[in-house]
Amino acid sequence: MSSTPRRSTIIEVARLAGASKTSVSRYFGDERERLSPSLQTRIAQAAHTLGYQPNQMARGLKGGHSKLVGMLVADIRNPFSVAITHGVEQACRQYGYSLLVGNTDNDPEQERQHLALLSAYQVEGLVINAAGSPERQLHTVIHQGTPVVLLDREVNHVDAAVVGLDNHQAVDMALEHLTEQGYQAVLYVSETPEQSSTRQLRLMCFNQGAQQRALIHATLLLTPSDDTATLNALDTFIADHKQHNCAVLCANGNATLAITRLFQRLGLPLGKVGLMGIDELDWCCLVPPGITTLAQPTDDIGQTAIHCLMHQIAPHTTPMPTQLNFAPTLIKRGSTQP
Structure with a gap:
């Protein structure tokens, strides 16, 4: 034996x-x-x-230097989360740190539990893609001396660096592209924005930008448990504006996938009805004639979050990054060619 x-x-x-x-x-x-x-x-x-x-864990408990960084993501199934985590892990390795990742599944209660668990592991810093508003927990963590960097989403009343996409520029680029392509009516599709500062900001930028360009516009919030309601709302918007060139702008990768499925169910021709998404996804180039996207520099965003963290851990040896908001890259495909 x-x-x-x-x-x-x-x-x-x-x-x-x-x-x-x-x-x-x-x-x-x-x-x-x-x-x-x-x-x-x-x-x-x-x-x-x-x-x-x-035994790095034992060394950390004894000397306070665990060489561990904790990371919380709101939804590990989201391709954005996967891509960002890759950038974070690359940078951790560069600094000689290991990464502990927790998925909160967009559940504020799980978020609180994960924060407590990571504190117990004595991580030397935290990168948080917030699912809710963990103000009290983050204040406690920061008060205990653990550096925190927020990823993509702000948390009210928490004084920490926020690293992510330049959402004003992203929405402006999207609307400018759709306008140049001749679309006159735009439906903006998003997941519910209540728990995400990024979704709230993109929605606000869309409404302002559409008004400035005199576009006919409306908003559709996805209802995951009721595809039929989303399907009917999409169909109604296009039917109500059939005298105009219509387009759909999706707020993130999850929305792009959901709407692409509904386009196929309704038999909507891509291009004649425009479709564009914020976030580049591997399959967007595979759906004929290709879906136009705004690609986020996810590796740069993830690595910069760790650079910010290391500046707080060792401020005299690591410079603070000067760029925290990153511009997207427009990838033009046939879905926005009327």
Whole structure:
């Protein structure tokens, strides 16, 4: 009967390297430079021979340097969340940190529980894509000395850097493109905006921008549990404005997917009825004749969030990024060619 291999210990590494336990601890901690090059080499060789890996959790609990960054995303199923997490993880690795990710599933109660859990793990910083308004919890975290950076969404009364898309510019670019293409009536489709400052801002920018351009415009909020209501609202908007060139602008990737399905159910020809989405998705180029999108620089956004965090963790060694709001890239396809 096989047994689970036993983890080697720091004492065994010290014995094999002919060093003290303190020296080995310094080697795997923040004081490696205090050891002579030859001693560092002996410890490294001993650790490699024994397959030794330091217990980072135990080190964090003892010394307060867990080398962990916590991240909460509002919806891990959203392609935007996946793409942003990739950028965050890349930057964490660059700084020698590991990433703990929690999915709140757009549930404020889960968000509170995850924040408490990450605090228990003594993460050195938090990147938060808020699902609700966790003001009290974030105030507690910040008061305890843990740096916080907000991703994509603001939280009222929380003084923290917010890194994300330039939503004013994004909506303006979308409306400018649709206007240039000759569309006169635009339906804006969004998930419910109550729990997301980003959705609220994009909706406000849409209404202002459409009015400035004298566009016929309306808003449709998705009802996930009732596709029929959304289908009827879409059909009615197009029927009511059949004397105009109509287009649909989707506020994010989830809305783009939902509306694309409804276009297919209604047999609406893409282009004749315009379709455009904020967020580039892998499949947008595969639906003939291709769906026009505004692509977010998700890697840049995620990496910048970590750069901001590291500036707070080690402000004298890491400069604060100068750009926190990023412009999208317009990807023109056949869905906005009338």
